[in-house]
Amino acid sequence: MSAEHGEPGLRERKRLATRRAIQRAVLILSCERGIEKVTVEDISRAADVSPRTFFNYFSSKDAAMVGDELDLASADDIDAFVHGGPSGDILAQLAELLASSLKNTEGDREIHQLRRTVMKENPYLFGLRMATLRNFEARLQDIIGERLAADQPDLAADPVRLHQRALLLTLVAVAAVRHAWRCWAEGDAVRSLADEVTESFTELYEMTLRTS
Structure with a gap:
């Protein structure tokens, strides 16, 4: 892309x-x-x-x-996310960023299904795949850290706390993406992966509100 x-x-x-x-x-x-x-x-x-x-x-x-490896969205999309606060909804904006990032995989449903089948028979491939996802997570964490630092100058002054909060939000976001990807790969509907990502984040947001 x-x-x-x-x-x-x-x-x-x-x-x-x-x-x-x-x-x-x-x-x-x-x-x-x-x-x-x-x-x-x-x-x-x-x-x-x-x-x-x-x-x-x-x-x-x-x-x-x-x-x-998964690609993040364009430089313009990333910049819009980093400077989207502090009043913006960071979770909704993160969902939008990730949905945009995954648009170039829309034609890969069959490949993803085949890969899952092969990985079940060859577990070492799962480890290799996870290594590529860790690279994606690291890039995403850096971007989220930039956003948090821009939104909260006091947090930017505490690198350890900034790192921990960026890591937490990254892991939550990646879990939502993995959920969306499984729903998309296992489904037979016409629904796009980007739509599944948006739905997974919406579900996460609603569950958080119900339990808060």
């Missing part, structure tokens, strides 16, 4: 289509044969690309199975 996070151009769409074709191929073949019996040559043939093209996109078979 381009840095502007708008509609991708033709070149970017082709790049994304190739990445998805490679991931779909490796996952389908692994479901059919088992990971150990699938080669890069097999994947390349199934995805209709050359082995050289495969390695232009992924460093290894495992990397293709694990998939891409």
Whole structure:
């Protein structure tokens, strides 16, 4: 996805289509044969690309199975979130930021379902996938920390407390995203992942109000 996070151009769409074709191929073949019996040559043939093209996109078979790291939204979206307070609803604005960030995965429902199937049979892949999610969490925590510091100068003056609060909000947000992703992947409706993210945050907000 381009840095502007708008509609991708033709070149970017082709790049994304190739990445998805490679991931779909490796996952389908692994479901059919088992990971150990699938080669890069097999994947390349199934995805209709050359082995050289495969390695232009992924460093290894495992990397293709694990998939891409999640991307955060555009620089403009991030800046709007960081400077969206102090009177703005930080949870609602965080939901909006994350929904925007996940829009480029809208066409990946089948890939996500296949990946879950393969990971159940090969637990080591789950560890690799979680490593990519930790990178996403770290970037998100930095952004949330910037927002909290901008909203509350007294909090910015206490780095330990700022870090702890940013970490807590990050973990809550990531849990809501994981909930949305499972509902989206397991569902058969036309509902988008972005809509599921918004719904998960709404449910979280309502449950917090009921128990407060």
